[in-house]
Amino acid sequence: MARVLLGVSGGIAAYKSLELARLATLAGHGVRVLMTETATRFVGAASFEGIVGAPVLISEFERDPMRGGFPGEEQPGHDPIGHLELAANCDVYLVAPASANTLAKLAGGVADSMLTTSFLACASPRLLAPAMNDRMFANAATQANLATLSGRGVEVIEPDEGRLASRGEFGRGRLPDPERLLARIEAALPAGERPWDGMRVLVTAGGTREPIDPVRFIGNRSSGRMGIALAAAAARRGAEVTLIAANVSLPEPAGVRRIDVETAEQLARAAAEEFKSTHVLLMAAAPADFRAATVSGGKLARQDGLELHLEPTEDILASLAAARGEAQTIVGFAAEHGGDAVGRARAKLTRKNADLIVLNDVSDPAIGFESADNAVTLIDRGSEAEVPIASKDAIAEAILARVAELRAEASGPAA
Ligand code: CTP
Secondary structure, eight states, X not given: OOEEEEXXXXXXXXHHHHHHHHHHHHTTOEEEEEEOTGGGGTXXXXXXXXXHTSOOBOSTTSOOTTXXXXXXXXXXXXXXXXXXXXXHHOSEEEEEEEOHHHHHHHHHTOOOSHHHHHHHHOOSOEEEEEOOOHHHHHSHHHHHXXXXXXXXXXXXXXXXXXXXXXXXXXXXXXXXXXXXXXXXXXXXXXXXXSTTTTOEEEEEEEBOOEESSSSOEEOOOOOSHHHHXXXXXXXXXXXXXXXXXXXXXXXXXXXXXXXXXXXXXHHHHHHHHXXXXXXEEEEOOBOOSEEESSOOSSOOOGGGOOOOOEEEOOOHHHHHHHTOOTTOEEXXXXXXXXXXXXXXXXXXXXXXXXXXXXXXETTOTTSSSSOSEEEEEEEXXXXXXXXXXXXXXXXXXXXXXXXXXXXXXHHSSOO
């Protein structure tokens, strides 16, 4: 696992970095934290120290009791020059939140703290997640500093738009969710250091079309967005990803292998073939539950009337789960409409022999098929957790974070 250096500067969003440190540690990374003096006015160093299991450094003159080492590895034998050692040893360095003041210092090459000195000395991938009031973010000085830093190869993570800390204010300047920050950290890691290197992930997406005649079909409203977000998130973690896309008009994420299918039968066949070599199956597609028992060879005419006889399709998820191997993790999705949605999804978990069911309540018009946002409940055998409304990318990260936890619980490290 990777050695992650996390710089925290002074801003209200610093509380989100505690969660980021927790998620990164949970994912198996060794995390060291550097704080500016100002950051300590927002959150305490003791909180970070408790979470990552290593001392936080603030001043460049401070001695590092861990001698530049990261949690989970043997401590170096010699006492190094503190302010250079962590920067030299890390695989990636993220500053989150990066305040306007810290950005200005980094753009100007100022080295007046452990955070800024390490940033200057770091040759590994460097990332910045600015977070501040929207007018401070939009200010020409901040934008010029960001442009300078990007021009030097620093990766800038755009802040989100939304409710800001000051009362009633709304705009661009929010620190993205910790899951997304962790995803960006992991995507920046060199191959071989990413958490899902060597893992094979199969994602199904979209909705199947069951023909009635050459021009008509029975279909559903699944757009494939959630599956695409999952495929992208798995690829960022280093996995080899195959996407079985049922009538998806969206492009697949970079580096993802795509197999296009139309019907539930084609989806079942492709999935059965791919599943054998898969570590994680994310069954986000909506295969039709019924198909026409006979398909007309020619286009049916209106005046002839139409009576359809339907037959059930195979339950693909249940069939795959019935043939599963020990190291395979299976995630199903349940689109339920109100009532005891959690109870029905939990029953599905058992009936289909899945490890996790991602439930979304399609009675809520703010989430679902065509929308860019979603809100889900993650249900496994031992627990359930709500993921509040967020972009499908953020939801995908939360799902994969839970999958990683389940795999770690089942058999040690995720890979
Ligand atoms: N699914 C599947 N094969 C089907 C239908 C659904 O593999 N023929 C998968 C979906 O991809 C999803 C999960 O099963 O991951 C839940 O789908 P849902 O339609 O809610 O399940 P059903 O079996 O249709 O549930 P119910 O019996 O409540 O209709």
